[in-house]
Every structure is written in C-alpha cells, then in structure tokens.
Amino acid sequence: MPISVVVGGQFGSEGKGKVALHIARDKQASYVVRVGGTNSGHTGVDPVRGTIALRQLPASVLAPGTVAVLPSGAIIDPEILMREIEMLGLDASRVAISPFASVITQADKDEESRLGIIGSIGSTGSGSGAALVRRMLRSVGLQLAKDVEVLKPFVQHDTTEMMRDALNRNCWVVIEGSQGFGLSLLHGGLFPHATSRDTTAATFVGEAGLSPFDVKEVALVLRTYPIRVAGNSGPLHGETTWELIAKQAKLPADYKEITTATRKVRRVGTFDAGLVRRAIAVNSPTSIVLNHFDYVDPDVRDNRVSVQGLSFLKDVEDGIRRRVDFVGTGPDILFERAALGSQPTSKYSRQSD
Secondary structure (H helix, E strand, O other): OOEEEEEEOOOOOOOHHHHHHHHHHHHOOOEEEEOEOOOOOEEEEEOOOEEEEEOOOOHHHHOOOOEEEEOOOEEEOHHHHHHHHHHHOOOOOOEEEOOOOEEOOHHHHHHHHHHOHHHHOOOOOOOHHHHHHHHHOOOOOOOEHHHOHHHHHHEOOOHHHHHHHHHHOOOOEEEEOOOOHHHOOOOOOOOOOOOOOOOOHHHHHHHHOOOHHHEEEEEEEEEOOOEEOOOOOOOOOOOEOHHHHHHHHOOOOOOOOEOOOOOOEOEEOOOOHHHHHHHHHHHOOOEEEEEOHHHOOHHHHHOOOOHHHHHHHHHHHHHHOOOOOEEEEOOOEEEEHHHHOOOOOOOOOOEEO
16 A cells, blocks of 8 residues: 655755655556645646646646646645646646645734734745644634535545555555755744644645545655745755855856746755754654755756765765765756765766656
C-alpha cells in the first residue's frame, strides 16, 4: 500500500512540486494529493506546455494518468482552482474533491487584510488561515466543498475510499505537502511568524485521510539558499541578497526570485543546518533532495562539479548529519548525489523529471 510524501525542510519553495512530479512519473502514480491552501505555489515542467506554476492543484498532476485529489484537509479557493483546471484542460475524471474540504471566501481574505497579518507577520493574505478559523469555530453557515455549486462536478462521495481502493491494488499515491517545516504552526519554532497549520509529513497524511501505515517513503526537499516571503516574515539565517547569489551562480545581475502567490521578491538566506536537523527529527525522511545546486556551483549546468560545489555539499551533509540522496538544478533536473562523486570536475549523468 505505497504512499510517497513530499515535505519541505525550510520555509517553502524548496522544489516540492518538481520532486512530487518526478516521483509520480517514476512510480506511475494513480492519485496525486495536494493538502493545504493557496498560500503557496508548486511548479512543474510539462513536456509540451513548459513550466507551470499551480497554487491549488498538485504539480504532480502533470504526470500522465494521474488524478488530482483535494482531500478534506485541503483549503480551496474556487476561483483559483477553476482557473487552473481550465488552464490544464482537466475534467472530472482527473480531479477529485472531498465534500468536506474547506472553502476560502472573499470574506476570509478581507478578514486577514483587516487583521493586518500581511504586514505584521508576512502572511500572503490568501484567506487560508481565516477559513481554517471559521471551520474550527464551527461557524453557522460555513460552506464546505459540497456546498459550492461550481465545485460539485468534481466532488466525490469519499476521496479516502477512492484512494484506499487504489492502495489495496498496490497503486501509488503521492502526497504533495505545502510550504516548509520552518513555517509549521506547531513545530517550526518561529511562532508567530508561521503559517496557519502544521507542515509536517505526518499531518499531510492525516489531512489526506490516509494512514501512516501506508507510507512507503518521505522525501524531504531542501534548497541551497532558503527563502522567506517578502516583508516581516520572520527570522532568516544569514540573510543575503540576490545580487550576491546571481554573481556566484553566473546569472544576470538583476536575477531574483518572485513568490508565486504574491508576486513579491523573496527574502533569501544561507543554509541553516540546525533548522534542517529539526525537520529531519520530526519527519524522519527516507530520502533528502537538495535543489538549486546551480546557485552554488554553476559548473553543474555543463555536467561538471567544482571544488566549490563539492565543498558546499560536504558542509551541508556534515551539518545535517545525513547524506543527500538527490541533487537538483533548475525547474526539472534531478540526479543522484552519487553521480557527483568526490572529485571536482567529475562528469555525471543528469536525470530529468
């Protein structure tokens, strides 16, 4: 009964969508699950349409033959969801929604704006947190997915039963977690600069409506230079600038990353091994992926690894007390860490998603 869970080990934007898509293709997954809300984006590369960023659907739905599941633990913005469904040309055979999933309303977005959390803690203001509060308070008149007319063609009687049947037939399920460990409301350790929910693998499985006994693997995804969203979004170890990273990575001088949800320039910091060790302790991953390696070593774009790249990788592994299993560059490249070897300028075979 195989489940893969993909979880972020920092503050989000580690490349979870890319990794989940890779797993879904490799395992020929039947169902791909997205938990959480629209306060973060996941990116995947489609062979025909190129790079696609999604805020509601899992990026792993770009794998052929998959069905995207938004379980009871999902927080749905109907407008964003329907826009993504239309963009990808999906129908009810490719999208399944739990009748008990929460729904974000304009009133939720207005409430977060009124509370001032966009400025005070760097919230994206997506309404995800306010929607969860209404659900916890059991507010009168609260709408769930089953109550929203535009969602009804996609609502399944029981998404858990649907996935359970697949698992019993040994079909693979990929759970695409959202955001990162450092943003966990419970475990990240940086409250109140946190998101509105827990962001660990165990919680993602529960939100999907499945059992931890079904989990076959947990992939913890990291990036060489962790980011946080713009504004007063909380502590960031060794905060640096995109100008310095662009120079090291041999990218255009004006290079910078923009958040999918808010379209603002991300804050960027240096690798924090302590944060990742805590993420490892809580999530107990079976594999670790380190993305954005070309920020450290631009030679990897030419199928080489430099002294600088190998030194950085060794420092990371020493710091987190675990070996990195996969290294990633760009939006769709993953290769086994062993392919880097231990000598600079070594060749390796890159594996695309």
